[in-house]
Amino acid sequence: MAEPMIIDGKVVAASVTDEISARAQRLEQEAGVKPGLAVVLVGEDPASQVYVKSKGRMAEKCGFNSIQHTLPVETSEEDVLRLVGELNNDSAVHGILVQLPLPKHIDEGKVLQLIKPEKDVDGFHPVNVGLLGAGQTDRALVPCTPAGSVLLAKRALGADLSGKNAVVIGRSNIVGKPVAQLLLQENCTVTIAHSRTVDLPGVVRGADIVVAAVGRPNFVKGDWIKEGATVIDVGINRIPAPEKGEGKTRLVGDVDYAEAVERAGAITPVPGGVGPMTIAMLMANTLTAARRQAGLKDEAPLF
Numbered sequence: 001m002a003e004p005m006i007i008d009g010k011v012v013a014a015s016v017t018d019e020i021s022a023r024a025q026r027l028e029q030e031a032g033v034k035p036g037l038a039v040v041l042v043g044e045d046p047a048s049q050v051y052v053k054s055k056g057r058m059a060e061k062c063g064f065n066s067i068q069h070t071l072p073v074e075t076s077e078e079d080v081l082r083l084v085g086e087l088n089n090d091s092a093v094h095g096i097l098v099q100l101p102l103p104k105h106i107d108e109g110k111v112l113q114l115i116k117p118e119k120d121v122d123g124f125h126p127v128n129v130g131l132l133g134a135g136q137t138d139r140a141l142v143p144c145t146p147a148g149s150v151l152l153a154k155r156a157l158g159a160d161l162s163g164k165n166a167v168v169i170g171r172s173n174i175v176g177k178p179v180a181q182l183l184l185q186e187n188c189t190v191t192i193a194h195s196r197t198v199d200l201p202g203v204v205r206g207a208d209i210v211v212a213a214v215g216r217p218n219f220v221k222g223d224w225i226k227e228g229a230t231v232i233d234v235g236i237n238r239i240p241a242p243e244k245g246e247g248k249t250r251l252v253g254d255v256d257y258a259e260a261v262e263r264a265g266a267i268t269p270v271p272g273g274v275g276p277m278t279i280a281m282l283m284a285n286t287l288t289a290a291r292r293q294a295g296l297k298d299e300a301p302l303f
């Protein structure tokens, strides 16, 4: 079999953010609008701090205004809601992202639902969920990791995914379901598999496109993969790596990469596959939000 294509998410993400920077520059020159992204972090979760920092850095790199609100862990729900309300009304802020998870005393649903749907660059507001479900991707803001996953599949297979059999493993609201909706929008025949699916290997063997979003290290085995299939591995799992030294760890995906790479036509590695796409698509959403709020049409799709 021909060598599989290793889909380099870092390279694709860089090409996306280059394009976003160019588009943002044009938007500012032509309409005087500089996209603004506000990120709200409550507490000191180290992983969240890293994510928020890289989102801010990337926003600046794209030529956006980057606004960061870091609040102490004991901040009341009322104060978080008040801040979101202020950001909703701030015309220099086009995108609002509240970093999850929030401390336990704050109702995440309440906070996320307060964000104006047109500023909801994470795409988690029920209005955006509904628009995506109704196939109105021209009006929705689409969740970033799912959008990035589908963009990588298109990099491997070309822009037209019509008629492909796609199997999405996982039905979470943040990954599995929106990925499935997007693939349906691309005219794939979509199966959503999950923890109650009977004969998962058999289901996956029928797939031209496999998207794994399970949260279990090396869960999808090589002999589940149809020869030549495109494999998009969303999973990020940290496992012990004693070979690197005592107490060391490494990241692996939900797909057993070493096995799957022997059969796939194209495959994303972990790390360096879907991971880098999330922030890139957040930038894309922020630009889209800024254009729409300025009454401008969306630009051509990013593929």
Ligand code: NAD
Pocket (backbone or CB within 6 Å): 145, 169, 170, 171, 172, 173, 174, 175, 176, 193, 194, 195, 196, 197, 200, 213, 214, 215, 216, 234, 235, 236, 237, 254, 274, 275, 276, 278
């Ligand atoms: P989740 O735990 O919310 O959902 C997991 C899904 O897997 C569930 O729908 C469940 O039905 C399914 N599942 C569990 N066990 C199964 C089994 N034995 N057989 C078949 N299906 C099974 O997880 P999530 O939030 O959707 O995230 C999935 C993975 O993607 C995680 O590894 C997460 O770290 C990763 N992730 C990556 C990014 C990124 O790359 N930026 C973003 C979000 C999530």
